[in-house]
Amino acid sequence: xxxSENRSTFKGKxxxxxxxxxxxxxxxxxxxxxxxxxxxxxGVFLLVYLILAITFxxxxxxxxxxxxxxxxxxxxxxxxxxxxxxxxxxxxxTIVPVLIFPYYCLIGGWVTKYAAIMISGKVxxxxxxxxxxxxISATASPLVWxxxxxxxxxxxxxxxxxxxxxxxxxILMPALLVLTVGLSVYxxxxxxxxxxxxYYILPDFKNLSVKTFLAALGQLFYSMSLAMGIMITYxxxxxxxxxxxxxxxxxxxxxxxxAFLAGLMIVPAVFVFSGGDKEALGTGPSLMFVTLxxxxxSMPAGGVIGALFFVLVLFAAITSSVSIxxxxxxxxxxxxxxxxxxxxxxxxxxxxxxxIACSLGFGVxxxxxxxxxxxxxxxxxxxxxVLLPLVGMLTCIVVGFVIKPDAIISEVELNGExxxxxFYVAMVKWVAPIFIFAILVSSVLQGFGIINI
Numbered sequence: 001x002x003x004s005e006n007r008s009t010f011k012g013k014x015x016x017x018x019x020x021x022x023x024x025x026x027x028x029x030x031x032x033x034x035x036x037x038x039x040x041x042x043g044v045f046l047l048v049y050l051i052l053a054i055t056f057x058x059x060x061x062x063x064x065x066x067x068x069x070x071x072x073x074x075x076x077x078x079x080x081x082x083x084x085x086x087x088x089x090x091x092x093x094t095i096v097p098v099l100i101f102p103y104y105c106l107i108g109g110w111v112t113k114y115a116a117i118m119i120s121g122k123v124x125x126x127x128x129x130x131x132x133x134x135x136i137s138a139t140a141s142p143l144v145w146x147x148x149x150x151x152x153x154x155x156x157x158x159x160x161x162x163x164x165x166x167x168x169x170x171i172l173m174p175a176l177l178v179l180t181v182g183l184s185v186y187x188x189x190x191x192x193x194x195x196x197x198x199y200y201i202l203p204d205f206k207n208l209s210v211k212t213f214l215a216a217l218g219q220l221f222y223s224m225s226l227a228m229g230i231m232i233t234y235x236x237x238x239x240x241x242x243x244x245x246x247x248x249x250x251x252x253x254x255x256x257x258x259a260f261l262a263g264l265m266i267v268p269a270v271f272v273f274s275g276g277d278k279e280a281l282g283t284g285p286s287l288m289f290v291t292l293x294x295x296x297x298s299m300p301a302g303g304v305i306g307a308l309f310f311v312l313v314l315f316a317a318i319t320s321s322v323s324i325x326x327x328x329x330x331x332x333x334x335x336x337x338x339x340x341x342x343x344x345x346x347x348x349x350x351x352x353x354x355x356i357a358c359s360l361g362f363g364v365x366x367x368x369x370x371x372x373x374x375x376x377x378x379x380x381x382x383x384x385x386v387l388l389p390l391v392g393m394l395t396c397i398v399v400g401f402v403i404k405p406d407a408i409i410s411e412v413e414l415n416g417e418x419x420x421x422x423f424y425v426a427m428v429k430w431v432a433p434i435f436i437f438a439i440l441v442s443s444v445l446q447g448f449g450i451i452n453i
Contacts, residue, residue, distance in 0.1 A: 007072050008161035010234075013242045015162075018169040020065075020234050020247075021254035022319030023225045025176065027107065029255070030313055031288045033223065034200075034263035036215045038281050041207030042200050046260065048208075049216040053224075053256050056217070056435055058420075059427040060226045060392065061248045063399055066411040068235025069244065075229040076331030078236070082403050089398065093229045093391045097327040099383040100228070101347070102354035103376045104324060105153060107285075108317040109146030110136065114289060115314045116145075118296070118307035126306075127297035132289040136362040146355055153321045154348040157329055158341055161237050165322055172315045173254075179312040180258055184265040186305065196271030199278070200263055214442045215453050221439055222384060224255055225320075227392035229327040236330070243415040258316075265309075269295050288313070325351070354379075385443035393436040400429035 010016040037045045071078040076094045080087025113135065117126050125131060136142055156164040188197050225231060238247070267281060273295040274280035282291055296306030325347055332343035361368065361375035370378040399408055405425045412418040445451045 007236060009237050009239050010166050011162060012239075013247055015166040015170060016234065016238050016242065017247055017250045017254070018173040019165050019319075019323070020225075020231065020251045022169045022173050022316075023230050023234065023323030024223060024251060024255040024320075025173075025258045025316050026223075026225075026320035027104075027111075027288075027313070027317060028219065028223045029259040030262045030266075030316060031284055033219055033259040034266040035281055035287060036219055037263045038200060038267050038278065039207075040209075040212040040215050041204040043203030044205055044208045045212055045216055046201070047203065048212055049220060049259075050256065052216055052220050053252050055423075055427065056432060057220050057224050057226070057252055058248055059424055059432055060221075060396075061224060061231060061251060062244055062412060062424065063395065063408055063428060064226065064231035065235035065238060065244050065248060066408045067395075067399075068232040069238050069240065070407070070411040072236050074236060074327065074330035074334050075232045077334045078232055079398065082407070083398065086398050086402060089391070089394055092387065092394075093227065093232070094328065094331050096228045096383050096387045096391060097230065097324045098350075099379045099387070101321070101324045101328060102351045103358045103379050104317075104321055105150040105351055106142070106146050106355045106358050106376065108149040108153070108314075108321050109142060109144075110285075110289060111310060111313050111317050112149050113141070113145040114293070115307070115310035118303065118310050121303050123293060123297050123303045123306045126289075126293035129290075131293075132285070136359075137366070139360070139363055142359045142362075143356060146359060147352065149318070149321070150348060150351055150355065152318060153325055154344055156318075156322050157325050157347075158344045160340060165326060168322065169319060172319055176312055176315045176319075177254075177258070179308055179315075180261045180265065183305065183309060183312065184261045187265050187269045190268070190272060190299070192272045193268040195276060196268030197264065199271060200267040211453055214438060217435060218439050218443060218453065221389065221392065221436070223259060224252070225323065227388045227395065228324070229331070230323045233327045233330045234323070240414060244412045245418060245420070266292070269299075273298055381447045385447045386440070389436050389440035389443060393433050393440065396428050396433045396436065400433070405429065 010019065067078055067082065071081045073081060075090045077090060079090035079093070114126060156168050158164065187193060270281045270291060280291065281287065292309070293306065296302040296309070299305055328347045329340065329343045332338050332346065333340060357365070358376040358379065365375070368375070373381055399405060405428055409418050409421055409424065418424065442451065442453060446453050
């Protein structure tokens with residue numbers, strides 16, 4: 001049984017970096033980053049995103065990894081160890097993965113279904129206008145694929161940190177990188193793709209605005225699995241022998257590289273398919289499950305490319321769902337001294353129950369809404385638009401003004417000098433909280449349709 005006294009650890013820095021990168025590289029990299037990059041000036045958005053990643057993203061990631069390693073606990077208990085009066089923040093932070101896990105696994109089931117369709121050579125069926133809508137509104141089929149996905153996730157978690165999470169990450173993350181590079185090269189060498197590449201990469205400063213900044217900041221925040229309890233949990237498994245600063249940089253590089261390559265793969269492909277129509281590049285499920293199957297259906301060898309693409313997406317989805325589930329399971333183990341198998345089973349049962357409700361919300365329960373949101377969209381809004389930035393902002397306040405930045409710096413410097421120490425202090429105390437508050441406000445306003453980013 002895991003405990004703070006006898007806690008599992010990743011076998012090396014590579015295992016930790018791949019697992020953390022696997023968490024960060026998820027559906028947001030593949031269905032939201034390309035759309036935002038294309039919408040907000042191509043190269044301008046990429047430049048803004050890169051600057052934010054090496055500053056803002058770096059500071060938050062170092063903070064969360066250091067909190068986890070310092071306390072050797074998941075967030076549910078970690079904040080209480082740092083400061084007893086702020087223990088409630090750990091509970092708030094744990095609510096985030098609890099809300100995300102069920103619907104993320106449901107979407108993972110959609111991905112699994114599409115991967116199976118593409119592998120079976122039925123790309124034309126998936127390209128039909130009504131296919132996706134008919135599929136998610138059905139009762140039985142989405143639940144079958146959802147159960148397959150959540151069971152696969154559960155099996156990894158019950159296997160433990162080394163034999164489950166680390167082993168999976170060491171296999172899937174290199175494979176994901178190879179697939180992403182290979183598909184990107186294939187797409188950009190297609191006739192007519194060069195215009196799409198230019199549209200994606202070349203900067204268009206007319207689109208540089210406050211919205212560009214907010215879009216890049218919001219995408220970075222969600223993409224890197226920040227304020228979800230995941231990096232704190234994984235940090236608690238990170239060896240005291242390894243250097244946090246270097247590991248955080250490597251995670252950032254991997255995550256940003258995959259996001260960039262996803263855009264290089266998707267934007268030119270849609271550009272060619274639509275004849276240069278910029279409006280054809282949607283975001284979210286419509287891009288992944290409606291537009292791209294049509295793109296693959298129109299390509300030479302589209303069935304093979306579609307199959308490889310959805311296998312890639314499946315790899316990204318499973319490594320992320322594993323990290324989300326582990327953040328919850330680890331909390332139960334720390335708080336209630338449960339055995340890993342018991343904690344995993346409880347989380348799986350909860351995920352299945354709520355995931356079924358999310359699925360039925362597109363079908364027989366479609367008439368039921370919460371403040372105008374479907375069940376899935378409501379859970380997504382509360383977790384991603386409200387709690388995520390709120391927890392991130394409060395974490396910065398705790399570190400900056402309650403336990404003080406030196407508590408984090410001392411943990412980072414266990415293995416050498418913290419080269420960006422002064423920069424870190426300024427960011428975590430003053431800059432990051434203001435930035436995250438901007439994300440919180442813009443996310444809530446966007447959720448209610450007041451603004452559009």
